[in-house]
Amino acid sequence: MTMKVLLGLSGGVDSAVAAYLLKKQGHDVTCCFMRNWDSFANNDIAGNPTIQDPTCPQEQDYMDAKAVANKLELPLERVDYIKEYWDHVFQTFLDEYAKGRTPNPDILCNKYIKFDSFFQYAIDHGFDAVATGHYASTTEEHGFKYLSRAADQNKDQTYFLCQVNKDAIQKTLFPLGTIEKPEVRKIAKELELDSVSTKKDSTGICFIGERDFRKFLTNYLPSKNGKIVDIDTLETVGEHIGVLYYTIGQRKGLHIDHIKGPWFVVGKNVKKNILFVCHTTHKDWLYSDSCLVKNINWLVDDQYTIPSDCTAKFRYRQPDQEVHLEFIDPTTVMVRYPQKISAITCGQEAVFYDGKICLGGGVIEEVYRDGNDLNQTIIHCYEESNHAN
Structure with a gap:
């Protein structure tokens, strides 16, 4: 069935080939470029390598998207979600970092911008469906479309789509779901889509791009030096530039040079600005056996069909981990993994799978080992030592 489709054209190779495939399938395709970030309006100065460039990256992406649309003879619209991005994505991103947590802006961006603001724009303008260049797919069973792995x-990229409203999934096309990246590059080259065929894949923060991350955060969250403590010896082994700028499991950028590492971040005391690390010979501090996951967005037709034993990813590209779910309420579960997993991080997303089907995902709120909050155990261990001394 041919449909009237609004495709998010980003100025990258994936959405460009997605547009071509939809047109080839006979759909009535309109392309739309989203501008969601303004470096000058948003004080994006420190850590921005392109701030002095004559053309900002967002405008270059628009010109690349325009070249693709012209080549494919497709109409191109342009929409501006700078305010929505700041209010719903970036402010949440900053609020989470201020708490010492590690949010995922790509997941927030998909939830609030691509599959909310943009999706609603498409529906309001009479489109039957939206489409993106995500590597994902859908599987239809009994008239319901489940989000599926590519x-x-x-x-x-189903990990990044876990918070999308399931109603939006019903009206979304993923043209790249059945092909692999080398084929995408090959198609773009054959079509002579010169503006994107060899263009580097976008990395960094969603719609913002590559940044010196720590310097970038200083634009919004002031840095404050503090001590780095070895959780085993409880001795100070270095100085950090602000606990908010580090994440659990991080090993680079600690600058503990006088004792051979590597060293890993294992915990934080945000109130007292103390960063806790462990030496590579004591990595057991990184391992937990359960975590509390809240605000889960289930992508299934019937929540009662969710299996208690499934697999999960606690970060992108992590191999599937076998887990057991214990429901506390419809959007909160205790996730158990007796085999123990390293560097489960508060603020990140736990995404659940049943085979190829993405069941949904939620935010990791607390991380436990042997029934105790792991970060609180680390803080308590240090404070007890101080009291003893």
């Missing part, structure tokens, strides 16, 4: 397992 054929290219190396590029599968």
Whole structure:
């Protein structure tokens, strides 16, 4: 069945080939470029490598998207969600970092911008469906479309789509779901889509781009130096530039040079600005056996069909982990993994799978080992030592 489709054209190779495939399938395709970030309006100065460039990256992406649309003879619209991005994505991102947590802006961006603001724009303007260049797919059962993994397992992006409203999934097309990245590049080259065929894949923060991350955060969250403590010896082994700028499991950028590492971040005391680390010989501090996950967005037709034993990813590209779900309420579960998993991080997303089907995902609120909050155990261990001394 041919449909009237609004495709998000980003100025990258994936959405460009997605547009071509939809047109080839006979759909009535309109392309739309989203501008969601303004570096000058948003004080994006420190850590921005392109701030002095004559053309900002967002405008270059628009010109690349325009070249693709012209080549494919498709109409191109342009929409501006700078305010929505700041209010719903970036402010949440900053609020989470201020708490010492590690949010995922790509998940927030998909939830609030691509599959909310943009999706609603499409519906309001009479489109039957939206489409994107995500590597994902859908599987239909009994008239309901389940979000499914892409054929290219190396590029599968269902992890980042876990918070999308399931109603939006019903009206979304993923043209790249059945092909792999090398084929996408090959198609773009054959079509002579010169503006994108060899263009580097976008990395960094969603719609913002590559940044010196710590310097970038200083634009919004002031840095404050503090001590780095070895959780085993409880001795100070270095100085950090602000606990908010580090994440659990991080090993680079600690600058503990006088004792050979590597060293890993294992915990934080945000109130007292103390960063806790462990030496590579004591990595057991990184391991937990359960975590509390809240605000889960289930992508299934009937929540009662969710299996208690399934698999999960606690970060993108992590191999599937076997887990057991214990429901506390419809959107909160205690996730148990007795085999223990390293560097489960508060603020990140736990995304659940049943085979190729993405069941949904939620935010990791607390991380436990042997029934105790792991970060609180680390803080308590240090404070007890101080009291003893």
